[in-house]
Amino acid sequence: MLLSSSGFLASGAVEVEPSINPAVVGDTVTLFLSPPASLKSGSWALGESLILTWLGEQQAVFPSHNGRALVNILTGALTLSSVTVADSGVYVVQSSDPQLRASASITVLGKTNTHEPISNITLKANQADLMEFNSSAVATCSVSSGSSLSFLWLNGSSEVTASDRVQLTDGNSTLTIVSVTRYDQGPFRCHVFNAVSNGTSAPVNFTINGPDNMALTVNGQNMTSLLVGSNLTMFCSAQSGPPAQLQWAFRGEFVNTTGPLLELYNVTEHQSGPYxxxxxxxxxxxxxxxxSHIIIVSNWIF
Structure with a gap:
């Protein structure tokens, strides 16, 4: 500690350092002198309002801080318990033996301004199977605990932002996509974060595709001609989610066969035509x- 010969602390020799800043309502905050100073007498004030004074070992705490304020005469530190938002401000310590004056500002935050860690992020969809161009996809992101939350939506690795078809509501915790297309299948995830923690939900996928990329084979090949008396097996496939319903037609008329296989035995020329x-x-x-246009002939013509 720097002392002048007249008993004065040199200017700037002592600083006030809060133990917590900002503090939260209910915390205990100690305002330390750095370096510590053994003061025979002095006072602490919040702005112009006195908190306490002391002389030797005797302390006098003013009613505004009765039961909440205590000074350590060996170090000059002031301890405030159960702080409130009203305890925010500039704290000033003064002493005449030795003579000094120092100050520091602290902020006390209300409980609503604190950040609670995030846990158990859940992403739920209103339904998974949607009708292209006619349905809306709705996904809601929630947490079991956490405060002062921010939400970021991802489709695959790309960020989802609001647009004509995309709505972000309820503080961005709800994603709505209107008039869905097959490109809106996902996987969608929500990333939740605040000042103290973050996390990402499990993915949600929507089914919005097909049928397309159809293929048709005849007897396991791409053949279109058969001999009379042969067996005809046609296999149809389509990319679709959920799987598409398959129906067969001959010459534009539905036949009594559904599913991927159409089987005809001992075919005749009359069964030639478009399938x-x-x-x-x-x-x-x-x-x-x-x-596929199938031709059934009695003899091969070379």
């Missing part, structure tokens, strides 16, 4: 078809 496979996705409300 179509029609795929329908009841969730996307989309349909598609593929046709």
């Amino acid at each position: 179509s496979c029609l795929a329908f996705n009841s969730h996307t409300n989309m349909n598609s078809n593929i046709t």
Whole structure:
């Protein structure tokens, strides 16, 4: 400690250092002198309002801080317990033996301004199977605990932002996509963060595709000609989620066969013509078809 010969502390020799700053309502805060100073007498004040005074070992605490304020005469430190927002401000310590004056400002935050760690992030969708161009996808992100939350949405690795079809509501915790397309399938995740923690939800996927990319094979090949008396096996496939319903037609008329296989035995020339496979996705409300023209001959012509 720097002392002048007249008993004065040199200017700037002592600083006030709060133990916590900012503090939270209910905390205990100690205002230390650095370096510590053994003061025979002095006072602490909040702005112009005295908190306490002391002379030797005798302390006098003013009513505004009765039971909450205590000075350590060996170090000059002031301890405040159960602080409130009203305890925010500039604290001033003064002493005449030795003579000094120092100050520091502290801030006390209300409970609503504190940050609680985030736990158990959950992402839920209103439904997973949607109808392309007609349905809206809604996903809601929630946490079991956490405060002062911010939400960031991801589709794959790309950030989701508001647009004509994309709405972010409820403090960005709810994502709504109107008139969904097959490009809105996800995976969607929500990333939640505050000043003290962060986390990301498990992914949610929507089913909005097909039927498309249809394929049709005849007897396991791409053949279109058969001999009379042969067996005809046609296999139809379509990319669709959920799987599409498959229906067969001959010359534009539905036949009594559903599913990916159409099997005909001992075919005749009268069974020549266009065979179509029609795929329908009841969730996307989309349909598609593929046709193969089959020729059945009595003899091969070379």
